[in-house]
Amino acid sequence: MTDYRLTLGKTFAYQRPSIERGYANQTLHVDLSALEVSTRPVTPQMKDLFIGGKGFDLWLLWNAVKPTTRWNDPENALCIACGPLGGTPAYPGSGKSIAATLSPLTGSVIDSNVGGYFGPYLKFSGFDAVEIQGKSQADIVVYVDGIEQTVQVYSAMGLPEDAYTLSAVLTDHFAQGKPRNISVVSAGPGAKNTFFGCLNFSWYDPKRQRARYKQAGRGGIGTVFADKGLRALVARWDAGISVDTNRPADRERLKAVAKRHAREIVALDPKQNEMAVIGTTHLVTIMDDHDLLPTHNFRFGSHREAANLGQAVFRRLFDPGYDGCWMGCTVACSHGVRDFVPLSGPYAGVKVFVDGPEYETIAGCGSNLGIFDPHTVIELNFYCDAYGLDTISVGTALAFATECFELGLITREHTGGLDLYFGNRAAALAIVHQMARGEGFGAVVGQGVRRMKTHFAERYGADPKMMADIGMEAKGLEFSEYMTKESLAQQGGYGLALKGPQHDEAWLIFLDMVHNFMPTFEQKAEALHWFPMFRTWFSLCGLCKLPWNDIIPEDNKTTSEPAKVMKHVGWYAEYFSAVTGRESAPDDLIRMSEAVYNFQRLFNLRMGFGRRAHDSLPYRAVGPVTELEYESRAERYDKQLADTCQADIKNLSTAEKMALLRMHREQQYETLKDAVYRRRGWTPEGIPTLATVRRLKIDFPEVVALLAAHGVTA
Amino acid sequence: MIRVGGKEHPWRPGLTVAALLAELSGPECPVVRIDQTYVSRPHFDHTLVPDGADVFLIPMIAGG
Numbered sequence: 155m156t157d158y159r160l161t162l163g164k165t166f167a168y169q170r171p172s173i174e175r176g177y178a179n180q181t182l183h184v185d186l187s188a189l190e191v192s193t194r195p196v197t198p199q200m201k202d203l204f205i206g207g208k209g210f211d212l213w214l215l216w217n218a219v220k221p222t223t224r225w226n227d228p229e230n231a232l233c234i235a236c237g238p239l240g241g242t243p244a245y246p247g248s249g250k251s252i253a254a255t256l257s258p259l260t261g262s263v264i265d266s267n268v269g270g271y272f273g274p275y276l277k278f279s280g281f282d283a284v285e286i287q288g289k290s291q292a293d294i295v296v297y298v299d300g301i302e303q304t305v306q307v308y309s310a311m312g313l314p315e316d317a318y319t320l321s322a323v324l325t326d327h328f329a330q331g332k333p334r335n336i337s338v339v340s341a342g343p344g345a346k347n348t349f350f351g352c353l354n355f356s357w358y359d360p361k362r363q364r365a366r367y368k369q370a371g372r373g374g375i376g377t378v379f380a381d382k383g384l385r386a387l388v389a390r391w392d393a394g395i396s397v398d399t400n401r402p403a404d405r406e407r408l409k410a411v412a413k414r415h416a417r418e419i420v421a422l423d424p425k426q427n428e429m430a431v432i433g434t435t436h437l438v439t440i441m442d443d444h445d446l447l448p449t450h451n452f453r454f455g456s457h458r459e460a461a462n463l464g465q466a467v468f469r470r471l472f473d474p475g476y477d478g479c480w481m482g483c484t485v486a487c488s489h490g491v492r493d494f495v496p497l498s499g500p501y502a503g504v505k506v507f508v509d510g511p512e513y514e515t516i517a518g519c520g521s522n523l524g525i526f527d528p529h530t531v532i533e534l535n536f537y538c539d540a541y542g543l544d545t546i547s548v549g550t551a552l553a554f555a556t557e558c559f560e561l562g563l564i565t566r567e568h569t570g571g572l573d574l575y576f577g578n579r580a581a582a583l584a585i586v587h588q589m590a591r592g593e594g595f596g597a598v599v600g601q602g603v604r605r606m607k608t609h610f611a612e613r614y615g616a617d618p619k620m621m622a623d624i625g626m627e628a629k630g631l632e633f634s635e636y637m638t639k640e641s642l643a644q645q646g647g648y649g650l651a652l653k654g655p656q657h658d659e660a661w662l663i664f665l666d667m668v669h670n671f672m673p674t675f676e677q678k679a680e681a682l683h684w685f686p687m688f689r690t691w692f693s694l695c696g697l698c699k700l701p702w703n704d705i706i707p708e709d710n711k712t713t714s715e716p717a718k719v720m721k722h723v724g725w726y727a728e729y730f731s732a733v734t735g736r737e738s739a740p741d742d743l744i745r746m747s748e749a750v751y752n753f754q755r756l757f758n759l760r761m762g763f764g765r766r767a768h769d770s771l772p773y774r775a776v777g778p779v780t781e782l783e784y785e786s787r788a789e790r791y792d793k794q795l796a797d798t799c800q801a802d803i804k805n806l807s808t809a810e811k812m813a814l815l816r817m818h819r820e821q822q823y824e825t826l827k828d829a830v831y832r833r834r835g836w837t838p839e840g841i842p843t844l845a846t847v848r849r850l851k852i853d854f855p856e857v858v859a860l861l862a863a864h865g866v867t868a
Numbered sequence: 869m870i871r872v873g874g875k876e877h878p879w880r881p882g883l884t885v886a887a888l889l890a891e892l893s894g895p896e897c898p899v900v901r902i903d904q905t906y907v908s909r910p911h912f913d914h915t916l917v918p919d920g921a922d923v924f925l926i927p928m929i930a931g932g
Contacts, residue, residue: 425873425924428901436906440899440928443908469904664928668898668909706927708873717929 156323158312160295166191166305170280176238176400176733177201181214182281182305184296186382187228187288191305196282203851205694207237208265209750210283211254212757215263218287221760225258225374226381228289234273234339234387235283238734240696241274244397244412245729246419247698249274249480251355257373257653258349259547259602260630262761263754264373264653267693269479269488270355270366271337274696275300275389278399290383297328300391301335310385316590317342317354318506318540321365324386325358332393333358338365339387341376342542347592348600350547350632351376354539361475366509368479368488371544372656373631380542395481403735411728415701419484423705429487432465432472434513439464441517445787446637446663448522450576451553452626452774453783455637459526463516467528473507485700487512496533498583501540511535511545517635518549523556524576534586541590546656547602548589550632552582554603554625555595563616570594603627623773629654629763638775640790641667643678646826649771650682652754658699659686665717679829681717688723690747695730702726749850752834752842756852759841760860766840769827777819781808784815791815841866872923879919886912888923899926 171178179196196210204213211233218231232255242248251273257264276284279300286296293310314320317340325336338356345351353370370376402408423429427436438460441447445455461467473492478485491508511519511531519534520526538545558564559574566573572581572595588596598609603625610616626633631654638644644667647660662681665671672678692699703719710716723740731737738746758764777791778784784791785808795801795811799818803811831838835846841864847853861867870879872892885900885907898909901924907915917923 426926439906440908443910444898465906466904664898668928669896703929706929711927716927719929 156312156314156319158310158314158323160308160310160327162306163309164189164191164307168193168280168303168305170300170303173278173399173401175403175735177206178277178280178282180281181210181283181285182276182298184284184286184305184307185288186286186290186294186384189307191307193281203749204753205238205746205750206282207235207240207250207696208252208254208267208690208693210235211252211265212263212750212754214283214285215254215256216753216757218285219256221762223256225256225261225378229287230256230378232286232375232378232382233283234276235696236273236277237694237696239400239729241277241395241400242397242408242412242733243395243480243482244409244416246416246482246484246701247480248696249483250693250696250698251276251370252693252696253353253370253375255375255378256761257375257630258377259374259604259632260654260763262629262653262758262763264375264631265693266353266370266372266375267658267698268353268355268370269357269368269698271357271480272339272355272387272389274395274480275337275391278391278395279389284387286382286384286387289381292383293385294383295324295386295388296384297388298390300389313385315343316500316540317367317542318536320386321354321356321367324388325356325365328388328390333365334360334393335390337389339379340385340542341380342540342590344538344541344543344586344590344600345376346380346542347597348543348589349374349377349602349605350544350551350600351380351542352538352544353379354542357479362473362492362507364507366479366488366490366507367539368509369539369544371546373653374544376542376544393481400733402733404732408729408732411725411732415722415725416482416484418707419701419705422708423485426705429485429700429704430477432469433487433489435465435468435511435516437513438516438521441636442521444668445640448517448553448635448637450524451522451557451624452633452637453557453780454786455639457521457526460521462526463520463528463531468511471528471532480698483698485698485705487700491532494532494536496536498533499537499587501536506536508532508536509539514635515545515549518546519582522549522553522635523582525579525582526577527579530579530583534582537583537586537590541586543586543589546634547632548586549635550626551599551603551606552585555599555606557624558610558616558621561620563620564610564614568595568610568614602630603632604630620779623779625772626774627654628771628775629768631655633775636661636663638663639777642822642826643672643681645771645776645823646678646682646830648775649769649823650827650830651686652751652758655771655775659689661685669717671717675825675829676833678826679833682830683833684718684744687744687747687751688718690751691726691743694746694750745850749852752846752850753852755836755842756847756857756860759864764841766827766831766838769840771823773816773820776823777815778812781812784808784812837866839864844868870917870919870921870923873925877923879917883917884913885915885917888917897925898928900924901926
């Protein structure tokens with residue numbers, strides 16, 4: 155048993171408001187420097203313009219920081235919110251929390267949508283969001299007890315370092331015999347010692363009798379959490395939750411639409427992707443078949459061993475049973491591996507339960523590192539979570555370092571003696587353990603790709619131009635795990651994403667490359683408007699996007715816009731109307747998101763990087779950087795040069811053909827930017843126009859002044 | 869006999885995924901699942917559908 159001590163430093167008693175139409179109508183503010191706890195009202199304007207979830211996070215953060223604020227300044231706020239629809243048990247995918255802060259990787263806003271019970275428990279305890287500012291020298295645990303109507307701040311000694319045991323210990327500590335009433339948010343030692351720390355959000359799995367967890371992975375939110383001295387944030391609420399807990403405006407209407415969607419998933423998931431059985435692992439071989447699975451630092455999109463990491467393997471490895479990360483979700487895709495025994499690190503030889511892996515982790519910590527052994531991927535998954543490390547950034551950063559090693563840009567002298575070639579499973583594990591300790595070459599990789607490029611150039615004399623081409627980051631954030639070379643629309647999906655190259659804004663690869671739904675620039679721009687807006691809406695409301703388009707109606711293909719799954723969009727409008735009483739049609743959902751989306755773009759501008767130049771991509775995301783890459787798909791590239799560029803390539807060398815292709819593809823991407831900016835109502839510099847912010851009613855004096863400072867007055 | 873999306877469909881020796889999809893003459897489909905195996909378009913021409921199989925047409929508009 156872990157020997158630890160929690161010493162109560164502060165108790166804040168409050169009167170829990172009743173939830174009305176999905177809102178608690180107040181937020182919780184915790185200042186760790188002053189050890190002060192207070193509540194703040196949610197105004198009608200906040201609900202009208204920002205809706206909830208990520209929208210509330212952004213508004214709280216905007217008011218908390220200045221343009222000069224850095225990620226590790228005390229005034230940087232870490233915000234976690236649910237959303238008005240969050241916490242509905244009957245509607246699939248309705249238990250999400252959205253975390254946001256200033257990112258140590260990008261310097262601007264980062265947000266992450268995550269499962270687990272924390273967000274709904276926080277709201278039902280009386281708070282639409284929690285905002286944490288300040289920093290503590292001591293280790294701190296903040297405990298929100300919605301049943302007792304108190305917020306308590308403890309100083310902690312001797313708690314387990316890693317999230318795996320910490321979540322279990324704190325669940326047991328606060329449960330009072332009912333562990334399902336507890337959700338724990340925690341980071342881990344890797345979050346403290348790298349720039350891409352994640353947060354683990356727990357929920358208690360009664361069948362397996364253990365705390366399970368999901369990750370708010372991207373952008374170093376866990377690093378901010380750890381830097382503030384927070385060890386954990388705990389919420390307690392009575393798990394007896396029903397559709398009435400949100401006090402919806404129209405209970406019967408809510409029940410009807412929830413039942414329709416939940417039943418459809420139960421009926422169709424077995425006929426489609428079987429997410430309730432294999433999660434997102436089906437994507438591995440499908441991506442590989444279409445040359446879209448990143449391998450060897452995004453050099454290639456397929457590998458002969460990819461099937462070793464496919465769904466057929468994980469179908470056997472996942473522990474069977476219900477795996478919903480929120481109560482009653484019928485997608486239930488949060489699978490895990492029982493009785494896994496790591497070969498390395500502090501849990502070597504110990505049976506553990508591993509939550510995951512999902513597709514992104516398999517591609518990031520597997521194929522992109524040249525690792526095609528599922529057990530190593532599971533072990534990397536386990537330690538990344540336990541240490542509080544984002545598996546995507548770990549995979550992409552390590553892949554970059556590995557390619558630098560293979561190209562001779564860095565050597566064994568720099569890696570501490572590790573032979574960092576693709577497929578070196580022992581080295582990958584060793585580096586992850588080093589990241590957790592903040593030691594050795596792991597500490598260098600843990601800075602992220604952008605800082606590594608500078609580090610390698612300045613200290614080791616590595617070629618900055620080559621590293622600019624192969625370092626898979628944009629805006630400072632590591633790429634998530636899809637190849638974009640052959641999909642211009644997905645290049646936009648990554649390059650034009652507000653927080654950096656994460657696929658949650660727009661996943662257009664299949665629509666663009668395989669279905670060819672958007673052949674023109676204008677069609678691509680329309681997609682790069684509509685999809686980011688609709689996907690943003692899920693994070694405003696506390697929802698998961700998977701029920702929208704991962705299981706689709708059987709008649710969807712006969713509709714006029716199959717890619718949008720408009721039948722489900724209509725159901726979501728119905729869902730929103732039923733809970734909030736704000737009657738909404740599908741177009742209204744897009745308008746809600748548009749206000750928040752543009753506000754986030756302006757937030758970036760305020761922090762110094764919301765302009766055209768910041769939407770650029772490393773060339774590896776656009777085309778072949780090396781002759782090896784070109785030659786491996788020479789037929790494809792030659793054909794494009796001949797057909798699209800009308801180039802006579804007969805007498806050209808590979809290097810000359812690559813230069814021609816690069817010029818063409820980079821030009822295409824710039825043309826796409828122009829089309830998207832026009833569609834979004836932005837200037838050619840990528841800044842929302844005054845007319846746009848006025849239309850969206852976000853023309854606050856500070857916003858207008860910001861635009862004027864950047865020369866935008868119309 | 870095989871089943872496609874739960875409905876019976878005649879089977880014949882040598883039936884490939886490509887031939888099956890041609891017989892169904894529906895919208896283009898990039899991925900199918902045959903029982904528990906996913907097959908993508910690049911493999912449609914040379915993948916045989918076994919007798920008695922459950923075949924599902926996977927729309928693949930999601931992902932991510």
